[in-house]
Amino acid sequence: MPQGKGCVIYMFKIAVVGDKDSILAFKALGVDVYTVYGSEEARKTVDTIARNNYGIIFITEQTASLIPDTIERYDNEIIPAVILIPSNQGTLDIGMKRINENVEKAVGSNIL
Amino acid sequence: MKVGKIIKVSGPLVVAEGMDEANVYDVVQVSENKLIGEIIEMRGDKASIQVYEETTGIGPGDPVYTTGEPLSVELGPGLIEAMFDGIQRPLEPLRALAGDFLSKGVEIHSLDREKKWYFTPTVKVGDKVEEGDVIGTVQETPIVLHKIMVPFGVSGEVTDIKEGEYTVVDEVCTLDGNKKLQMMQKWPVRKGRGYKRKLNPTVPLLTGQRVVDTFFPVSKGGTAAIPGPFGSGKTVIQHQLAKWADSEIVVYVGCGERGNEMTDVLMEFPEIIDPITGESLMKRTVLIANTSNMPVAAREASIYTGITLAEYYRDMGYSVAIMADSTSRWAEALREMSGRLEEMPGDEGYPAYLASRAADFYERAGKVVCYGGDDREGAITVIGAVSPPGGDISEPVSQATLRIVKVFWGLDYALSYRRHFPAINWLNSYSLYQPSIDKWMDENVDPEFASNRAKAMNLLQDESELQEIVRLVGRDSLSEEDQLKLEATKSIREDYLQQNAFHEVDTFCSFAKQNLMLKLVLEFYDQGIKALKKGVYIKEIEKLAVRDKIARAKYIPEDNIEEIEKITEELIANIDNLISKGGILDA
Numbered sequence: 091m092p093q094g095k096g097c098v099i100y101m102f103k104i105a106v107v108g109d110k111d112s113i114l115a116f117k118a119l120g121v122d123v124y125t126v127y128g129s130e131e132a133r134k135t136v137d138t139i140a141r142n143n144y145g146i147i148f149i150t151e152q153t154a155s156l157i158p159d160t161i162e163r164y165d166n167e168i169i170p171a172v173i174l175i176p177s178n179q180g181t182l183d184i185g186m187k188r189i190n191e192n193v194e195k196a197v198g199s200n201i202l
Numbered sequence: 203m204k205v206g207k208i209i210k211v212s213g214p215l216v217v218a219e220g221m222d223e224a225n226v227y228d229v230v231q232v233s234e235n236k237l238i239g240e241i242i243e244m245r246g247d248k249a250s251i252q253v254y255e256e257t258t259g260i261g262p263g264d265p266v267y268t269t270g271e272p273l274s275v276e277l278g279p280g281l282i283e284a285m286f287d288g289i290q291r292p293l294e295p296l297r298a299l300a301g302d303f304l305s306k307g308v309e310i311h312s313l314d315r316e317k318k319w320y321f322t323p324t325v326k327v328g329d330k331v332e333e334g335d336v337i338g339t340v341q342e343t344p345i346v347l348h349k350i351m352v353p354f355g356v357s358g359e360v361t362d363i364k365e366g367e368y369t370v371v372d373e374v375c376t377l378d379g380n381k382k383l384q385m386m387q388k389w390p391v392r393k394g395r396g397y398k399r400k401l402n403p404t405v406p407l408l409t410g411q412r413v414v415d416t417f418f419p420v421s422k423g424g425t426a427a428i429p430g431p432f433g434s435g436k437t438v439i440q441h442q443l444a445k446w447a448d449s450e451i452v453v454y455v456g457c458g459e460r461g462n463e464m465t466d467v468l469m470e471f472p473e474i475i476d477p478i479t480g481e482s483l484m485k486r487t488v489l490i491a492n493t494s495n496m497p498v499a500a501r502e503a504s505i506y507t508g509i510t511l512a513e514y515y516r517d518m519g520y521s522v523a524i525m526a527d528s529t530s531r532w533a534e535a536l537r538e539m540s541g542r543l544e545e546m547p548g549d550e551g552y553p554a555y556l557a558s559r560a561a562d563f564y565e566r567a568g569k570v571v572c573y574g575g576d577d578r579e580g581a582i583t584v585i586g587a588v589s590p591p592g593g594d595i596s597e598p599v600s601q602a603t604l605r606i607v608k609v610f611w612g613l614d615y616a617l618s619y620r621r622h623f624p625a626i627n628w629l630n631s632y633s634l635y636q637p638s639i640d641k642w643m644d645e646n647v648d649p650e651f652a653s654n655r656a657k658a659m660n661l662l663q664d665e666s667e668l669q670e671i672v673r674l675v676g677r678d679s680l681s682e683e684d685q686l687k688l689e690a691t692k693s694i695r696e697d698y699l700q701q702n703a704f705h706e707v708d709t710f711c712s713f714a715k716q717n718l719m720l721k722l723v724l725e726f727y728d729q730g731i732k733a734l735k736k737g738v739y740i741k742e743i744e745k746l747a748v749r750d751k752i753a754r755a756k757y758i759p760e761d762n763i764e765e766i767e768k769i770t771e772e773l774i775a776n777i778d779n780l781i782s783k784g785g786i787l788d789a
Contacts, residue, residue, distance in 0.1 A: 130783065137737040138786040159739060166679070 102145025102169070107135055108153045112177035116148075129156035136160050136172075144170050150177040151184050206249065206266035208232070214253050214499040215542040218266040221249035227272050227392060232257075233264040235307035238289060240273050240503070243543055252499040252539055254289050255306050272393075275507055276312040277514040278370040278386035279319045279340045279348045281488050282451070285468070286312065288492035288500030290507050304496060313386055318367040321350065321374050321385065325360050332357040334517065334573025337375050338365075340385065343485040345476075346451065349518040350374070351574065353387045354396060391506035395513040397570035398577070404638040407523065407583050410446035410477075410710035411439070413626045413699045416655055416720060418633040420609045422449065422521045423569030423581035426633075427529075427603045430613025431593025435625050437463050439611070440525045440587055442624070442703055444487070445471070446710045448478055449523035449583060451515045453488045455508035458501050458531020461493040477710060477760070494531070501535040509566045512582050516570065519578030523585065524567075529560070530589040533599040549598040557602040564606040608634040622700050628662050648717045654724055658694055661727065665691035682740045683731065689744055690727035697753045698723050708756045718766040719755055725770050726752060729777040737786035738777075746780075748773050 106116040110125040117123050124139065126132040132153050137160065139147060147170045154161050154174050164172045174185030194200050206218035216232055216239060224230065224241055232239045232253050237260070243250035251266065275290045285293045287304070290312040300308050323338040325331060333354045342348035358377030368374055370386035377383065389395060403423035409415055420426040430436045437459065444452050444467070456464045472484040479486070488511055492504040505526055512522045526532070533556055540553035548554040567584040571577050586607070590600045593615055604610060610633075611626045618625035633639075640652035648654075668684055677685065698719055702708040711719075730743050751769045758765045 133784060134737070134786060137784075141737075141786065159741065163739065 101143075103143055104146045104148070105139050105144045106148045106175075107132065107139075108148075108150030108175075108177060112150050112152075112179075113148075121148075126153060133157045133160045140164060140170050146171050146173060148173050148175050150175055151182040152177045152179065155182060155184060203268050203270065206230075206268070208260065208262050208264045208266060209248070210262065211257055211260050212542045213538075214257060214497060215539060216251045216253055216257065216260065216266070217248055218251060219248050221266065221268065222247040224249055224268040224270070227390075229269045229271055229273050231267040231269065233260045233266075235260075236267075236309065237307055239266075240499075242539065250543055252502070253497070254500040254503065255304070255497055259306075272390035273503060273506075274388040274390045275510050276370075276386055276388055277511070278313050278350075278384075279342045280313045280317060280370065281511060281514075282343050282346050282348075282486065283484050283488075285464075285489040285491055286507065287496060288457075288490065288502075288504030288507060290490075290511075293491065313370050315369055315371055318369055319348075319385065321365060321368050323363045323365050323375070325363065325375075327360050327363060329360045330358070331360060331377065332573075332575065335575050336518075337363065337383065343481075345479045345481045345485050350383075350385050351387075351517060352377075352383065354573065356381060356383070389510055389514070391503060391510045394566045395510070395517060397517070397572055397580075399571050401569040401571065401579065402638070403569040403581065403635065404642055406635070406639045406642060407521075408446075408448040408713060409443050410712070411442055411624055412701055412711050412716050412719070413624055413628065414443075414611065415711075415713065416716055417628055417659060417699075418609055418611055418626065418631045419635060419639045420583060420585070420633065421569075421635045421639060422583055423567060424583055424609060424635055425564045425567045425607040426583075426585045426609035426611060427588055427600075427607040428585065428611045428613060429588040429590055429595050429600045429603070430625070431615045432589065434593070434613035434615045434618045435623055436587040436589065436613060437527055438703055439613075439624050439626075440527045440585065441467065441470075442709070443523070443585055444525050445474055445483055446477075447523045447583075448521075449581075450520040451486055451488070451512070451522040452483075453490065453508050453512045453515075453522060453524040455490045455492075455504055455524065455526045457490075457492055457504050457526055457528060458494050458535065459527055461491075461495065463527070464489065464491045464493060477712075498535045498538055501532055502539065505529070505532050505563055509563060509582070509584070513566060516580035516582050517572045517574075517578075519572060519580050521581045521583070523583045526584070526586045528587040528589045529563075529603060530587075530599050533560070533602075552598045556598060557605065560599075560602045561606050564603070622695070623703055624699075624701060628659070628699065629666060643713075647713045648721075651717055651720075654717075654720050657724060658698075658720060661687060661691050662694060682734050685740045686727065686730045686734060686743065689740075690723070690730065693723045693726055693749070693752060697756065701756065705757065707759050710760075711756070712760055715758075715760060715763045715766070718763055718770075722752055722755055722766055722770050722773070725773060729773060733777050733780055736781045738780045738784050742780055742784065743777075746773075746776050748776050 105122045106113045107124045124135050126135050151174050204223045206221040208218045210217040226244050228241050230239045237255040239251040239253040241249045319340045325337050331352050335352045336349045338350045340348040361379045362376040373382040375383040403421035405422045406419040407422050444454050474483045490508045492501045512524045515522045537552050567582045569581040588600050590597045612630045613625045614627035643651040
């Protein structure tokens with residue numbers, strides 16, 4: 091663990107979860123890529139990496155729609171942040187909806 | 203003996219003059235009706251007498267006859283299955299004699315003088331016997347072998363002993379040629395019967411009630427109090443204990459409570475079969491009834507009558523349980539008499555000697571080595587209900603009781619309102635016998651019993667803290683471990699502690715079954731934690747179908763308890779299945 095001046099810096103990793111075609115390109119950015127097929131594998135993968143020092147988990151909306159319980163589980167956790175992204179087949183709009191909901195909860199009205 | 207003259211009547215209290223030959227605590231006969239009374243105060247030649255019967259129609263000038271004897275009970279065969287009033291008059295023959303309600307001045311012997319019992323000697327001519335030695339036996343009921351003992355203060359060499367059918371007053375044995383012994387003996391109720399020495403009570407009384415046996419056990423020879431507000435189930439718990447406690451004799455004192463509660467006992471007990479002896483429960487029960495409409499002075503005596511009978515059976519080497527329902531009514535009787543005597547009142551009008559009287563009563567409990575050559579061990583367990591007004595136990599009777607008793611079963615109205623029976627609050631009840639009983643449990647039931655019990659209690663205590671958080675911010679804000687804890691404690695509360703007194707199977711639960719059930723509900727928590735660590739979601743654990751079976755484990759009959767172990771296996775299999783389906787990857 092690298093030490094900064096007078097403070098400890100925790101290094102978190104970033105992961106992307108989804109189908110292979112949508113997420114393979116993230117590898118170029120140095121992000122860990124986890125390709126999954128089916129809900130069971132998706133769930134196990136997300137739960138496993140959530141416990142393994144990942145700070146942000148990007149997950150494609152298609153995959154996320156298979157495992158709503160799992161996504162909900164991390165809603166109240168600070169780490170990891172589970173962020174939904176569109177896949178190569180376009181958006182399902184659930185990622186944006188979640189953000190709108192959260193904004194509404196936080197400030198009282200939808201300002202976006 | 204000199205005849206006194208009444209100068210004042212105040213309810214059950216009569217003051218008579220010209221009583222200089224009498225002594226305090228002598229029994230007297232008041233008026234021509236010969237009402238039974240007891241002198242409770244002497245000033246010069248004036249005696250204050252508490253009358254154990256209705257005093258209507260008595261006035262100044264009426265005579266008072268002294269008997270010169272203290273208030274005594276008759277001890278001998280014929281006590282079991284009988285029902286007596288507070289001064290040991292048998293109610294059934296009284297009814298035959300005088301009708302449904304008590305009438306004045308009816309004289310009747312406590313024990314049937316006509317009935318013949320088969321006396322079997324256990325000593326022979328030439329044997330030397332001392333006080334407390336068993337000279338013979340009478341099969342009083344199919345399960346109670348009544349031992350006829352040499353009365354205290356008598357000893358000698360047996361010169362004659364007869365076998366055969368005799369009444370309680372026939373002479374069956376002669377000592378030293380001149381001391382005639384009969385089967386019946388008398389004993390003053392206010393004096394504890396002696397014993398050789400007291401022992402430390404370490405064996406638990408099996409009551410078949412899970413919350414009592416597991417969390418707040420009382421030992422054979424211990425004392426317990428059940429305080430609780432109206433309608434919280436004191437009487438039902440007393441009845442349950444009287445039914446299922448594994449003591450050999452039960453003395454049930456209905457003291458100042460409703461008459462139909464005694465009726466319940468009379469109706470139910472003969473039909474219930476004791477799981478230990480296989481005979482009707484009535485065959486080991488003595489009832490003493492002084493219901494709320496019976497004379498108040500006799501209420502004061504009923505407690506002592508009950509414990510004296512209990513001591514008599516203890517002296518035979520039996521383990522006796524005495525239930526007193528309720529000692530608050532008894533204290534109120536003391537208060538009433540004290541008020542009429544114009545004594546200086548203490549807290550809430552109770553007499554200043556309330557605490558010492560209560561202590562006198564509870565201290566007659568205990569496990570002892572009885573008199574007699576064979577060093578028999580007998581025990582008296584006293585379980586007293588207390589009815590604090592408004593359920594507030596900071597009142598004098600509860601406080602005086604709690605100072606003496608070692609087990610406190612605090613009943614909670616909120617629990618009984620939720621239909622949680624027995625409504626014993628697990629957070630504020632306690633048992634000071636726990637350490638010694640833990641040891642007994644570990645040796646006789648399961649080496650892990652005490653640690654399991656402690657674990658379950660810790661969970662229940664954690665639950666009450668978590669409930670506060672849940673009330674403030676809601677259940678979803680808890681971590682999954684804490685949510686599981688809530689589920690597990692719910693299971694302990696509803697599947698383990700809660701017990702149905704009216705269900706054939708669930709009304710009684712043996713130690714072995716309690717042990718397995720406790721293990722099962724705790725296993726659910728352990729397995730749940732294991733599953734959570736492996737990434738299983740709390741919702742999936744909550745939805746497990748096997749949880750229904752855990753909830754129904756209490757209805758598994760005693761002769762089938764290995765079923766409970768099967769449920770445990772099924773639970774583990776189910777959890778393993780969840781882990782393999784939804785668990786995290788072993789990376």
